[in-house]
Amino acid sequence: MDRRSFLLGAAGAAALPLAAPASAQGATRLLKFIPQADVAVVDPIVTTAYVSRHHGYLIYDTLYGVDNEFKPQPQMAEGHAVEDGGRRVTITLRQGLKFHDGEPVRARDAVASVKRWAARDAMGQAIMAVLDDLVVEDDRKFSFRLKKPFALLIDALAKPASPVCFIMREQIANSDPNTPIRDNIGSGPFRFAASERVPGSLLVYEKFTDYVPRSNGTPEFTSGPKVVNFDRVEWHVIPDASTAAAALQSGEMDWWEQPTADLLPRLSRMRNVVVEQYDRTGLMALVRFNHLHPPFNNPAIRRALLGAVNQADYMTAVIGTDKSMWREGVGFFPPGTPFASEVGLDVLTSPRDYDKVKRDLAAAGYKGEKVTLIAASDFPSLNALAQVCNDMLQKSGMNVDYVSTDWGSVVNRRAxxxxxxxxxxxxxxxxxxxxxxxxxxxxxxxRGNGANAWFGWPTMPKLEELRQAWFDAPDLAAQQKIAAEIQEEAFREVPYLPAGQYFQPWSYRNNLTGVLKGLPMFWNVSKG
Known part of the structure; x- marks a missing residue:
């Protein structure tokens, strides 16, 4: 893996599925998908919820995508030119790009979209910190004029980590980046059929017939030609795992994004079902604190809970006892990647002692304040993580108010x-x-940038200083040294509790071909 590759992260039984409308029943070009959860927020910029990101990839397009080696490749961009020692980067859009309402995609749409995305994204904020101006040159060209070179500019525009730099209509992109948009007009390969949406149950996407795929390259991850082979894609939200498995087995559903660990053996034995891991980077589980209010505005209380974390408990709850499916002893960067470090890990790997945790909490000033834990009951993996956390906090002597609700409510409440x-x-x-x-x-x-930070809003100046030093580091060795310092500082300030890493497979009917790995993408896929 080269340096550019690893810098990208740089991110009761339910009712049976609804029948398709009469116009779609019997269609051979229909794909039925079971997402991880409902799309509570259709704006993929204001939330980091992956289901909103996946929704975004259907209806929006990006300036650049990434291939299977995580290298950026032109997507809406025809290409770019770098001038003035790296301080000027000019991007040219491909010809023939159209929005779903028939309007052409112009450079001013891209500029407005980049600005809205950058207000919410960690790498986008880093770009804005060194940006003098973002200039529309003509209908197809726009330029970043920088105070100093920013080597990761194209990587940032290409990254599939949430939030993604999706291109929207200028009028939409000019809206407040902290207020969710309601108008989903994109230029991607599908239109969102908002009128058919049934909250908590169904989302529908229709092929955008005026979408022009790239004429060159190979479909890989989020890059290459996006060739659509379905007239219609339906997302059926099925919170009950047994119902979802039965629908997949019967052929009522084609693809299930996140089958639960207890059903994986059953799915693997099904003759007409494929079970495969789709993301080699795995999933990093975490317990996120709200830093604005007691008791977790106190770093000593957050530190005390490090001694209570048993990552094996979290991982077995979410994905099972097969240790090939998860890792413990996990810090703030994924194991096996260039910035992973052993620094400070003993606080997670030493013997667990709840009596000591209780003493440490008392010494830190915890006086029995209520702790409101919001849990997603309809999202199996998150529900499992939340139940382990509830048990951990109670064993630590904390007064827990366990609020079990749907994922959409969690997404809204955490803001x-x-x-x-x-x-x-x-x-x-x-x-x-x-x-x-x-x-x-x-x-x-x-991130420790206070009001502009991710949900939880920690203010941690030292982490911000170290992050900037990492950007300015001259080589990989220097970056690795700073990353170790970042992990050390994170164990001191504790923006969140690392809960382990696991590998989530998906499952689909074996008559589907062309399924791309990385995240659920609905181009290139065919059904025999």
Whole structure:
């Protein structure tokens, strides 16, 4: 793996599936997909929820994509030119790009979209810090004019880590980046059929017939020609795992994104079903604190809980006892990647002692304050993580208010900065792909930039200083040294608790071909 590759992260039984509308029933060009959860937020910029990102890839396009080696490749861009010693980068759009309403994609749409994305994204914010101006040159060209070269500019525009730099209409992209948009007009290979949406149950996407795929390259990950072989893609939200498995087995559904660990052996024995791992970077589980309100505005209380974390408990709950499917002893960067480090890991790997944790919490000033933990009951892997966390906090002597709700409510509530008794929260559980956490560049969980940070909003100046030093480091060895310092500081400040790494397979009917690995993408796929 070369240097550019690893810098990209730099991110009761349910009802049976709804029948397709009459116009789609019996169609041979219909794909039925079971997503990990409902799309609570259709704006993929204001949230890091992966289901919103996957929704975004259907209806929006990107300036650049990444291939199977995580290298950036032109997508909407025809190419780019670098001038003035790296301080001017001019991108030219491909000809023939259209939005779903028939309007051409222009450079001003790209400029507005980059600005909206950069306000929410860790790497985007780093670009803005060195940007003098972002200039529309003509309808197809725009330029980044930089104070100093930014070597990761194209990588940032290409990265599939959330949030992704999706290109939107200028009028839409000019909206407040902190307020979710409602109008999903993109230029991607599918249109969103919003009128057919049934919240908590169904989302529908229709082929955009005016989409022009790239004429060259090979479909890999998010790059290459996006050739659509379906007139219609339906997402059926099925929270009950047994119902989902039965629908896949019967052929009612074609593809299930996140089968649960207990059903993997059954699925693997099904003659007409394929089970495969799709993301070699794995998933990094974490316990996220709200740093704005007691008790976790106190770093000593956050540190005390490091001694309570048993990563094996979290991992077996979410993916089972097969240790080839998960890792413990995991810090803030994915094991086996260039910035992974042993620094500070003893705090997670030493013997667990809840009596000591209770003493440490008391010494840190914990006085029995209520801890509101918001848990996604309809998202099996997150529900499993939350139950382990609830048990861990209670064994540590904390007063837990366990709020079990749907994932959409968690997504909305975690954006609430009010105190827990006013609709806010103290703790939630989630995961990121290892790609998101590969390096300090796009690692949202390690940002300490206060109000502009990811949900939890920590203010940690030292982490921010180290991150900037990492960007300025002259070579890989220097970057690795700084990454180790970042991990050491993270174990001192504890922006979140690392809960381990696991590898999630998906399953699909064996009459599907052309399924690309990386994340659920609906181009290149065919059904025999």
């Amino acid at each position: 609430n900065r009010n105190p827990p008794d006013q609709g806010g929260w103290n703790v939630f559980l989630t995961f990121f792909t290892g790609l998101d956490f590969f390096s300090p560049a796009g690692h949202l969980g390690l």
